[in-house]
Amino acid sequence: MNIYRYLNKKQDSSSLAIFRLGFGFLMLYSVIRIWSKGWIESLYLQPSFHFSYLGFEWVKPIDNYTYLIFLVCAISSFFVAIGYKYRYSVILLFLSFTYIELMDKTTYLNHYYLVSLISFLMIFLPANASYSLDSFIRNKSFKLIPKWNVDALKLMICIVYFYAGIAKINSDWLLEAQPLKIWLTSKYDLPILGNTIFQMDWIHIFFSWSGMFYDLLIAFILLNKKTRPFGFILVVLFHFMTAILFPSIGMFPYIMITCSIIFFEPETHKKILDRTFAIIKNPLNKIKSIKVYNYRNTKVVQTLMIVFFSIQLLFPFRYFLYPGELFWNEQGYRFSWRVMLIEKKGFTEFKVVDSKTSESFYVTNDKFLTEFQERQMSFQPDFILEYAHYIGDYYNKNGLNNVQVYAESFVTLNGRLSKRFIDPNC
Numbered sequence: 001m002n003i004y005r006y007l008n009k010k011q012d013s014s015s016l017a018i019f020r021l022g023f024g025f026l027m028l029y030s031v032i033r034i035w036s037k038g039w040i041e042s043l044y045l046q047p048s049f050h051f052s053y054l055g056f057e058w059v060k061p062i063d064n065y066t067y068l069i070f071l072v073c074a075i076s077s078f079f080v081a082i083g084y085k086y087r088y089s090v091i092l093l094f095l096s097f098t099y100i101e102l103m104d105k106t107t108y109l110n111h112y113y114l115v116s117l118i119s120f121l122m123i124f125l126p127a128n129a130s131y132s133l134d135s136f137i138r139n140k141s142f143k144l145i146p147k148w149n150v151d152a153l154k155l156m157i158c159i160v161y162f163y164a165g166i167a168k169i170n171s172d173w174l175l176e177a178q179p180l181k182i183w184l185t186s187k188y189d190l191p192i193l194g195n196t197i198f199q200m201d202w203i204h205i206f207f208s209w210s211g212m213f214y215d216l217l218i219a220f221i222l223l224n225k226k227t228r229p230f231g232f233i234l235v236v237l238f239h240f241m242t243a244i245l246f247p248s249i250g251m252f253p254y255i256m257i258t259c260s261i262i263f264f265e266p267e268t269h270k271k272i273l274d275r276t277f278a279i280i281k282n283p284l285n286k287i288k289s290i291k292v293y294n295y296r297n298t299k300v301v302q303t304l305m306i307v308f309f310s311i312q313l314l315f316p317f318r319y320f321l322y323p324g325e326l327f328w329n330e331q332g333y334r335f336s337w338r339v340m341l342i343e344k345k346g347f348t349e350f351k352v353v354d355s356k357t358s359e360s361f362y363v364t365n366d367k368f369l370t371e372f373q374e375r376q377m378s379f380q381p382d383f384i385l386e387y388a389h390y391i392g393d394y395y396n397k398n399g400l401n402n403v404q405v406y407a408e409s410f411v412t413l414n415g416r417l418s419k420r421f422i423d424p425n426c
Contacts, residue, residue, distance in 0.1 A: 007302065010144040010292060012266035013129040014273050017083070019153060020127035021273075022258040023118065024081025027093065030115075030251050031074040040070060042370070044103055049368050049390055051105040051376075051383055059102040066103075072096045080122075083132020087123070094119040105383070106376045110339050111252035114160060118259070121156060121308070124301050125149045126293045131273050135287055142293035152305055153262050156312070158219035160256075163316050163337040165215030170341075172327070173212065177204035178414035179343035180211075187245060214238055215339075222263040235260045246340070327413060329381055346379030346411035346421060350391055356401040363391055379411045384422065 034040060044050075044061040052059070062069070073096035079089035098116045101107070126145055128134040135141035172178045181204040188194040197203055214234065221231035239253030261269075295301055319332025326333060327342050350363040365374045368390070377383040388405045395403045409421035 007146070007148060009147040011147045011150060012270055013126070013142050013145045013293065014131065014270040015150045015262060015266045016125055016127040016129060016145060017131040018269045018273055019150075019259075019262050020083060020086075020122070020132070021081050022261060023122070024077050024079075024093075026251070026254060026258050027077035027097070027115065027119075028074055028081065031070055031077060033251070035067075035070055035074075040067060043107055043372070047104070047370050047373055049373075049387075050103060051373070051386055053102055053105055056102045059099060061103050069096055069099060073100065080127075083128035083134050084137075086128035086132060086134050090119060090122045090127075094123060104373075106373050108334055109250065109252070110160075110337060111250070111255050113335055114156075114255065117156060117312070118153070121152060124304065125152065129293050131277060139288050140290060141287050142290050144292045146293075146295075148302075148305075150262060150266075152309075153259070154223070155309060157256075157259050157262070158223075159309075159312055160337050161215050161219045164339045165212055165217075167336070167338040167341060168208070168212040168215060170327075172414050173208050173341065176414070177201070177208045179341070180204050180208050182343050182415055183246065222260060225265070228263060232260060232263075249340070252339075328411075331381075342414060344379040344411060344413050346409060347418075348378045348384055348407055348409040348421070350388060351406045351408065352391060352395055352400070353404040353406065354400045354402075355404050368394075378409070379421070381422075384409065 044066050045063070050060055072092055076089045076092035076096060079085055080093055094116065097112075097119060101112045101116060126142065126149065129142035129145055131141075168174070173180075181201075184198040184204055184207065187198050190198070218231060218234060218238075221227045221234070224231075236257055239257050242249065243253040316336035319326050319336065322329065322331035324331070327344075349365070351360055352363055353360040365377075369377060369387070377387050384407055388407060392403045392405045406424055407422045408424050410418045411421040412418040
């Protein structure tokens with residue numbers, strides 16, 4: 001296909017409108033869920049120390065004002081959903097949610113990263129072109145938008161799925177059915193399945209291979225018009241099952257189900273919206289309809305999209321730049337769509353030595369970390385290193401001289417025997 005002809009293709013704006021509504025209200029629910037469960041307090045306010053991302057050490061909770069960040073995120077999510085002051089609202093959603101995500105590395109989840117990427121993308125998409133409060137206020141809606149607007153969202157979802165599938169092509173997942181074997185056998189309390197089906201080795205292998213093929217193929221199934229209804233059924237069944245079996249993955253299944261709606265035809269989106277907005281159909285019909293939405297700086301936005309997706313396609317492979325086993329050292333593991341691939345547990349304790357007096361003692365981790373933080377720190381190398389520096393700085397400021405910090409660490413990966421993780425003499 002001629003690239004120029006493709007970039008000038010148009011499609012009905014209802015596709016972006018339905019995505020905006022689904023994504024906005026889902027994000028609003030997510031913030032309400034976090035707030036209602038008390039996680040703002042337990043994850044961000046109670047800890048005296050927070051693990052930081054490289055280059056973002058300055059992003060920290062701001063005491064009780066942290067609630068204000070979540071409030072901004074909730075309000076902007078609602079405004080995005082209804083399409084009110086859309087451009088400002090989606091920028092605020094991106095900034096507030098990303099700030100929340102960066103406050104503590106302990107809370108990293110793939111779908112948090114996905115939300116930041118999608119909200120960033122939406123800054124440059126006219127998702128308020130129709131079926132929005134903005135179009136009602138300005139008495140102007142746009143019937144058609146550039147087709148690549150919708151395709152950009154599809155591509156983002158395709159990358160998530162396909163890269164997750166590639167990541168599952170490893171011996172632990174396909175040959176040992178790990179870590180699924182560990183997780184499924186622990187579900188013995190589930191009626192019928194728990195004590196029987198989930199204890200069978202062939203079921204573990206079947207689930208592992210099925211999960212790999214699902215991730216590799218589902219994007220192509222959704223892209224094909226003939227197989228799309230079947231694909232959407234697969235998406236719903238797959239993610240509802242993962243939500244039931246693995247509730248700790250939070251909102252990820254519902255985000256993927258909602259995002260998959262974008263793959264349907266614009267006519268389907270329009271029918272859904274027309275029926276949804278039937279109550280206010282007359283006011284909507286009075287809005288002046290303009291045929292095509294046109295960007296002011298089309299080439300700038302398109303160039304930005306090329307750069308954005310080039311990064312998304314290449315960044316997950318950065319682990320090739322690091323030596324050693326990826327699952328063990330986790331260098332390049334995050335932000336690469338490696339979903340539910342490892343089960344790691346560890347025990348890590350720290351010895352502080354006063355180099356002047358040679359006196360030493362072991363640190364009580366719960367003095368500085370919550371139980372959740374300590375559990376995450378115990379098997380992740382960058383967490384251990386950052387925490388060791390924090391301990392050293394803390395005791396240097398509190399009476400000791402030229403503090404040396406040593407770590408005694410043992411970690412088990414995907415059911416293997418526990419091994420020494422860090423040289424205790426370094």
